[in-house]
Amino acid sequence: MNRRELTLGAAVAAVALPAMAQTAAPYAPVTTSDSPYYAAFDAQIARLPAAEQPDVRAFYELNGWRPVWNADRLRRLNEAAGRIERHGLSRNDFFDFVGLAADPDSADLRTTTAALKYARVLAEGMVRPETVEELWEMQKNRVDLPGGLNDALVRNQLVEWYEGLAPTDIGYNNLSAGYIRYRRLIAQGGWPAFPTRPGTLEPGASDNRIPALIARLVAEGDLAAEAGNRLSAEGLFYGPELEAAVRGFQARHGLAADGRIGPGTQSSLGVSAEDRARQIALNLERRRWLKREVNPERIEVNTAAAIMVYWKDGRPVHSNRVVVGAPSTQTPSLEKPFASVVANPPWYVPAGIARREILPRGPAYLASQNMYIQNGTVIQRAGPTAALGYVKFELRDSYAIFLHDTPSKAAFNLSVRQRSHGCVRVQNAVEFARLLLSPDPTLLDQFDAAQTSRRTTRIQTGREISVRLLYWTAFVDGQGRVAFREDVYRRDRVLAEALGIAVDLPAVVADGRVDVNDVGP
Structure with a gap:
């Protein structure tokens, strides 16, 4: 099957221009x-x-x-x-x-x-x-x-x-420049295929894939060309300098940056330059959907990367890791106003989660989780083990999607953090709430008092802060490099099919098991 590109390809030959208007003067509307x-x-x-x-x-x-x-x-x-x-x-x-x-x-x-x-x-x-x-509710550009x-x-x-x-913002322009760089890479031959094999290539080992690994890292800039030449002359040894470059590659792809070339890293190394260029093109398309004017103070969550960035006065000033929806319970693409902070929130368990994961475990389980049933709804009382943790960030009219704290902190250390029922769990959520409320000392005092007393308290922010839940599998990181994330929600594949192109991206390799006792939103 022919592969239809989203790229320029060969230059269009000059042709005779059609016979058209001979003047450039504007015309006034007429009947x-x-x-x-x-x-x-x-x-x-x-x-x-x-x-x-x-x-x-x-x-x-x-x-x-x-x-x-x-x-x-x-x-x-x-x-x-x-x-x-x-x-x-x-x-x-x-x-x-x-x-x-x-x-x-x-x-x-x-x-x-x-x-x-x-x-x-x-x-x-x-x-x-x-x-x-399936659910995309953001402000479109018109x-x-x-x-x-x-x-x-x-x-x-x-x-x-x-x-x-x-779009003329720095995110689009930088990603566009990255796309041009990848097209040039392709014109120069791309990079050699990195063969995938069972097991893990450990630092200090020797492997006949080392030349392909060096060329791969040099091509994308994770390893300097001079260093690549020197390391190539040293043979098939996976040494410290090459390990440092692999760690950089892993960080750029959202992998565990441990230098160990296991299934996830091998999978990412095996992607061709053509497919990475196509992935960039898909993400340029996603950015063109969005309204150009954005709130200078906003919270942006990239659900593909499971990263949150807080913007203030048009600049990124704070970032956190987050846990977002699993592939079966995806966090949708939404743009909603941030309404209030709730300290020590109870959790009103959605009916589906209650029916599938809580009620079948019986009354003893409910009691152990500090839960009770009221008017047919399962409710978990606020407390140190409550699923919402010590703070919830409410969004107005958000399909029960919100940001919140969590007692399940270990998941923040994983590279694949698509594990929730759709809501966004925020690392260091209490500290982030204090940052949002800090412009008004009165609001901050209310929040701190509620944290001390452990009473449920809703605190209005008093200003408009938009929250944007986005799905970007290619973006430019703080070092000016194109960063990639695997298509955990398979939205790249669906978009590529709609555009009539072919893209071959690796499957996601998870780096930790789901906690069966984690039933939070």
């Missing part, structure tokens, strides 16, 4: 009867896919139903299309100039259709997120594309307009 082109354009629009017709019609209404594409504007459009690779997209998906020029009578409208299609992909993404995720394209043509700022449609 349809005033334009000799209206009937032809209207008939051509009727043959377009239904989803594309409204934008194309709106654009020509703004331009008086006259042709708009002259040679200069086409050159500008071609220049904008020439920057498509940095978005992980294929130029041939949008700008088939040979096809556009094939029929001069329809070239103007077909060019407009292609230009608007490309603009929508940059502004909003290629697919609707709800079609590839742009008046017909009006924007018209204004860009009038102002002669077509390239600049296209450049501003995709």
Whole structure:
């Protein structure tokens, strides 16, 4: 089966431009009867896919139903299309100039259709997120594309307009630059395959895979080229310098950074450069779905990496490890306002968890967990062993998804932390609550008093803090390196199928067993 890329591929050959408008002057809207082109354009629009017709019609209404594409504007459009690779997209998906020029009578409208299609992909993404995720409720980006394209043509700022449609934040730009680096790696031959074998390659051992390991680490920058040359000359020994580079690779992939090349590390080492580039492209697509303006104070949880970052005044100021939903009980993609902090919260057990995991164990188990039944609901009293720990961070209208403390601290030390029933367990949650409340000493005093008394107390934050639950399997870390996480929720696979591409990513290798007594949300 052919593999359809999300990449630029070979450069598009120059072709004769279609015969189109000969002037670049803007047109004032006119009635349809005033334009000799209206009937032809209207008939051509009727043959377009239904989803594309409204934008194309709106654009020509703004331009008086006259042709708009002259040679200069086409050159500008071609220049904008020439920057498509940095978005992980294929130029041939949008700008088939040979096809556009094939029929001069329809070239103007077909060019407009292609230009608007490309603009929508940059502004909003290629697919609707709800079609590839079971629950996706975030603020989408919305742009008046017909009006924007018209204004860009009038102002002669077509390239600049296209450049501003995709996200311009540092996260997108850095990931885009990473994508370009991986495409260059592929053009240079990528890296050699690292064979997967049973067992673990331990530091201090000798192994005939060492040359492939060195080349692999040099290719992505985990090991300097000079060091790689020196180590290659030393033979098949897995020594300390190479071990340090492996630890860096492991940290970048969210693996246990112990230098031991076990099943999880071997699996990540075995991924090709092409598949990592495709994974970056998928995550660029996810970022294009999102509204560009974000709250300067927000909490972002990357459920693929099980990491939380707190942003204040537009800067990341604090990060924690978190435990998020297991593959069978995934944490959804949500964006909700943070409403209040609850100190010493009781846990009102969801009916499904109660029915499957608690009630079958009988009254003795309920008593041992400090639980009781009221009006058919299982409730766990607040306390040191309560599933919600000492603090809960409530989200407004969040499908019973919230952030909270937990008595099960050991899971924070694991690399695969997708283990909850869907809620987000926060490492050092009490300290994080104090950080959020610290701008108002009165609120902080209330929280501290509640922690001392162990009384259940709800404390309103008094300000809007948004919480964004995201799924990013490729992102740029604090050292400027592209970091990857395995597709634990299999959302990369679903998105890739929707986009018509093939991607081969490794299965997740867990590094710890699930605690059978852990029944928290």
